[in-house]
Structures are given as structure tokens and as C-alpha cells.
Amino acid sequence: MSKRRPAQTTVIRAAPRQTYRAGCGREWQVVSAEPDLAYTEQAFPECPTCPHRVEPDGGPPFCTLRPSSAAHPFAGLAGLKLPD
Known part of the structure; x- marks a missing residue:
């Protein structure tokens, strides 16, 4: 007589929702694991003159939308010391 093994259950976890912030300060809730996203809609009146706009x-x-918890992209330069 053989013992029956219990059926295995596969658990699929949904990707967490993360808050992303644009340079203008607007925020979006996105389900993604990306470090930053390109937002192309440019739907707001100030978008054409926004200093954060990228024109490739x-x-x-x-x-670009970055996680709201991320440091400013140039934050690492704050402690940069130039040689005299």
C-alpha cells in the first residue's frame, strides 16, 4: 500500500502596486517592478514646457516616472568633491 502525496498548490502572487512620481510631482499607482518608467502621454497643459520633459x-x-521613495537622480552628486 502506497501513501498518497497531498496535491501541490501553486501560489501566484500579484506584483505589488508602487507609487511613481513624475518630475512635476504628479503620482501614479502602477503595478510594476521597473526602476523607472517612461510616461509618454504628456496630457497636462504644462507638459510642453516642463523642465523634466525628455526629447529624444x-x-x-x-x-520619466520614478518610484516615489527613490532619491533624486542627481542626489549622488551632492557629495561630489572636485579637486582643487
Whole structure:
């Protein structure tokens, strides 16, 4: 007589929702594991003049969304010491 093994259960976990912030301060809840996202809609009146707007050669302008908990992209430069 053999023992029956219990059926295995596969648990699929949903990707966590993360809050992403644009340079203008607007926030979006996104289900993603990406470190930053390109936001291409440019749907707000100030988007064409936004200093955070990126205009790549050969592509549409976009804004990058970064996790709201992430440091500013240039924060690492704050402690940079230039040689005299």
C-alpha cells in the first residue's frame, strides 16, 4: 500500500502596486517592478514646457516616472568633491 502525496498548490502572487512620481510631482499607482518608467502621454497643459520633459532624437517626448521613495537622480552628486 502506497501513501498518497497531498496535491501541490501553486501560489501566484500579484506584483505589488508602487507609487511613481513624475518630475512635476504628479503620482501614479502602477503595478510594476521597473526602476523607472517612461510616461509618454504628456496630457497636462504644462507638459510642453516642463523642465523634466525628455526629447529624444527620433522619438516622442516623454517624462520619466520614478518610484516615489527613490532619491533624486542627481542626489549622488551632492557629495561630489572636485579637486582643487
